[in-house]
Amino acid sequence: MQQDQQPRRGAAQPGARRPLTPQEVARRRKKREQRKKALRRYHLFLAGLALLAAALLAGLFFTIKGLVLGAQDAKAPPSAAKSAAPSAPPASSAEPEPEPEPEPDPNAPADPTLWSLLLTNVSHPLPDGYAPELASVGSNSRNGQQFMDERVTDAMLQMVAAAKSDGVDLVVRSAYRSTQEQASLFNSMKQSYLNQGLSEEQALAETKKWRNVPGTSEHETGLCADIVGAADLNADLVPGLSEREWAKWLKEHAADYGFILRYPEDKTGVTGTSFEPWHYRYVGVEDARKIMSQGVCLEEYLGAAGE
Secondary structure, three states: OOOOOOOOOOOOOOOOOOOOOHHHHHHHHHHHHHHHHHHHHHHHHHHHHHHHHHHHHHHHHHHHHHHHHHHHHHHOOHHHHHHHOOOOOOHHHOOOOOOOOOOOOOOOOOOOOOHHHOOOEOOEOOOOOOOOOEEEEEEEOOOEEEEEEOOOHHHHHHHHHHHHHOOOOEEEEEOOOOHHHHHHHHHHHHHHHHHOOOOHHHHHHHHHHHOOOOOOOHHHOOOEEEEEEHHHOOOOOOHHHHHOHHHHHHHHHHHHHOEEEOOOHHHHHHHOOOOOOOEEEEOOHHHHHHHHHHOOOHHHHOOOOOO
């Protein structure tokens, strides 16, 4: 009996698929990946087209809207256009622009109200109760111990020391005077003119040329002093002393210590006092330099000339 022949193990069965080799599997996998990439690019392309179309539609929409609004504005009456615009404030309600501040005058005092610029003369008597705090500025054999406002004594002593280093021996001959002392000196000088045969009116006029009426003298401020050279301590105080070396030194250097020649020769009509080359007044270094460099007196510097 013929036996059925059994297929050999490993032989291909009819209708069965041949197993794929590794190379074929790799090729098929690669093709699938390529198809997926192509499909993604296609989708991205479609999305880009959609966005472009949306942008074009939006631009078209706004263009049409602008044209329509422009046409409506052109048809609107002028009064409507005016009412739509914000109204300008009336000219009367506008605030005026502030005027620019004037530039400070470099030749004028920075602060005319400083204590050191106190103006004292016949037209500007001392305030009631004025009483400076005093300190010594040395003594002399003629008038004894001399005092000035304590705020200026250091400046006076420094000036005297500087002059001495230059070979000029200065002496503070007369500084602060109380109102009683000023009255005594004033009346004494007036009496001397009366003794010379002048009338009361004439004696008073002559005395006022050299001494201020009590209450109006700078010596009562404590800010001034009569300064002379040691050799002229007992000399008569006359304008000719301006030729002394000490007087020339003072006129040249006093401003560096805050002092000014208070009664210049060419300002007697303004100050009301005769030329006194020995009378120096403290005003502070900055103001002293301005006054002396300009050749003005204190009244002119403070704008009080003629008052």
